[in-house]
Amino acid sequence: MPIDSVSPHPAARPNAGQELRATALAQFASIGFAGTSLQQIADAAGYSKSSVLYHFASKEALLGEVLTPAIDRLELILDRFVASPGESESRRRFVDDFIDFLLEFRLELHTFINQAQSLRGIPVIDRAGALIVRLSDTLCHEQASTEDRIRFGIALGGAAYTLVAGMTFLSKDIAPADEIREALSVVITELLAPVAVHTIQSRE
Amino acid sequence: MPIDSVSPHPAARPNAGQELRATALAQFASIGFAGTSLQQIADAAGYSKSSVLYHFASKEALLGEVLTPAIDRLELILDRFVASPGESESRRRFVDDFIDFLLEFRLELHTFINQAQSLRGIPVIDRAGALIVRLSDTLCHEQASTEDRIRFGIALGGAAYTLVAGMTFLSKDIAPADEIREALSVVITELLAPVAVHTIQSRE
DNA sequence: GCAGATCCTGACCGATCGGTCAACTAGCGT
DNA sequence: ACGCTAGTTGACCGATCGGTCAGGATCTGC
Numbered sequence: 257m258p259i260d261s262v263s264p265h266p267a268a269r270p271n272a273g274q275e276l277r278a279t280a281l282a283q284f285a286s287i288g289f290a291g292t293s294l295q296q297i298a299d300a301a302g303y304s305k306s307s308v309l310y311h312f313a314s315k316e317a318l319l320g321e322v323l324t325p326a327i328d329r330l331e332l333i334l335d336r337f338v339a340s341p342g343e344s345e346s347r348r349r350f351v352d353d354f355i356d357f358l359l360e361f362r363l364e365l366h367t368f369i370n371q372a373q374s375l376r377g378i379p380v381i382d383r384a385g386a387l388i389v390r391l392s393d394t395l396c397h398e399q400a401s402t403e404d405r406i407r408f409g410i411a412l413g414g415a416a417y418t419l420v421a422g423m424t425f426l427s428k429d430i431a432p433a434d435e436i437r438e439a440l441s442v443v444i445t446e447l448l449a450p451v452a453v454h455t456i457q458s459r460e
Numbered sequence: 461m462p463i464d465s466v467s468p469h470p471a472a473r474p475n476a477g478q479e480l481r482a483t484a485l486a487q488f489a490s491i492g493f494a495g496t497s498l499q500q501i502a503d504a505a506g507y508s509k510s511s512v513l514y515h516f517a518s519k520e521a522l523l524g525e526v527l528t529p530a531i532d533r534l535e536l537i538l539d540r541f542v543a544s545p546g547e548s549e550s551r552r553r554f555v556d557d558f559i560d561f562l563l564e565f566r567l568e569l570h571t572f573i574n575q576a577q578s579l580r581g582i583p584v585i586d587r588a589g590a591l592i593v594r595l596s597d598t599l600c601h602e603q604a605s606t607e608d609r610i611r612f613g614i615a616l617g618g619a620a621y622t623l624v625a626g627m628t629f630l631s632k633d634i635a636p637a638d639e640i641r642e643a644l645s646v647v648i649t650e651l652l653a654p655v656a657v658h659t660i661q662s663r664e
Numbered sequence: 665g666c667a668g669a670t671c672c673t674g675a676c677c678g679a680t681c682g683g684t685c686a687a688c689t690a691g692c693g694t
Numbered sequence: 695a696c697g698c699t700a701g702t703t704g705a706c707c708g709a710t711c712g713g714t715c716a717g718g719a720t721c722t723g724c
């Protein structure tokens with residue numbers, strides 16, 4: 257046998273699909289879906305391009321499997337919110353759940369938020385888009401003022417940006433996780449509270 | 461002469477460069493720089509790919525010329541802010557200038573904001589990145605709390621998102637421009653004010 | 665040992681990528 | 695009529711794109 261020769265067919269790794277999903281998500285979030293090639297994903301994860309296409313039927317299918325868990329989670333949060341009876345009580349819990357969601361699925365949210373328009377037609381993207389609209393309608397009641405809509409949009413897009421792109425070059429030293437969570441909670445609540453409870457005087 | 465045949469060499473259009481910049485900007489903002497091909501830009505603008513490369517040395521050079529006016533403008537605003545004497549007075553004018561900037565260069569901001577990390581190394585991007593850091597440092601004074609940084613990030617990323625992607629599917633009916641401006645002013649001021657004046661008791 | 669399933673890969677496909685180049689057209693001053 | 699310049703284009707280049715396919719490696723159950 258040849259000495260120290262690397263096998264042309266490395267051993268099957270246990271969680272290849274998981275590794276590829278994580279790698280693909282990172283690339284989609286930073287370079288964009290259209291700008292990310294299967295070769296890049298394969299290289300970054302240490303596989304061949306063929307392996308990626310073995311685990312996922314296509315590039316779009318890979319995107320679908322990458323984003324679906326986040327959408328499922330957000331859908332769950334929204335459903336639980338609309339089903340709960342109280343007003344300020346359930347809304348406070350919703351904001352808490354929402355911030356958990358932001359922190360856990362920051363890359364997925366960033367990927368969707370900033371590319372939804374150009375990826376229209378892909379099933380998982382359309383599903384996510386419909387969910388965001390429903391979320392906006394639910395939080396802004398029926399007839400929402402322009403300001404309410406903008407508050408929601410800024411909270412959503414702002415959080416997605418801050419937790420992904422902003423971290424890299426805005427706060428050079430990454431603050432402790434719980435500190436980020438606390439600050440995020442304050443700001444998001446401040447943004448969303450007037451939308452929710454119109455009578456609150458949150459500015460004094 | 462052939463009847464009604466279209467010329468294979470259409471007449472030179474007066475402002476080809478301008479048209480191409482605008483078309484490229486729209487594509488960069490929605491599909492991303494890496495995901496946008498010169499052919500797409502050429503097709504959308506009604507030129508050939510060769511024409512694009514005649515007016516701009518390369519794809520990166522095109523990006524540079526597209527983004528530079530926005531960066532120049534933002535740099536101007538920031539310079540005027542740091543040079544002005546008053547505290548709350550100049551800050552109020554800065555927020556006004558900043559909102560004008562947001563509304564006028566929404567696509568440029570969105571392009572930069574969401575792709576700066578993946579486009580590092582391109583001169584115009586690095587310049588913009590440095591400017592954002594300076595902007596953040598200036599607004600947050602020296603030692604900024606995590607919350608202040610997050611407030612600034614959310615304002616920046618949130619505005620970029622809301623004014624570009626959010627408009628398309630969040631507020632189906634596009635609100636009047638002045639109404640958007642007013643709402644934006646309220647929310648941005650609310651986000652940036654505590655960052656500016658540390659003596660305000662914004663949390664009790 | 666061996667059949668089958670699973671995982672991974674290189675070779676290959678047509679299409680498209682960013683970019684170069686020579687040719688062509690039109691307008692201009694002379 | 696002439697040459698010159700600016701603007702536009704198709705043909706073409708090597709590289710890479712998403713995707714297919716046949717086959718090698720590894721493991722299991724028999």
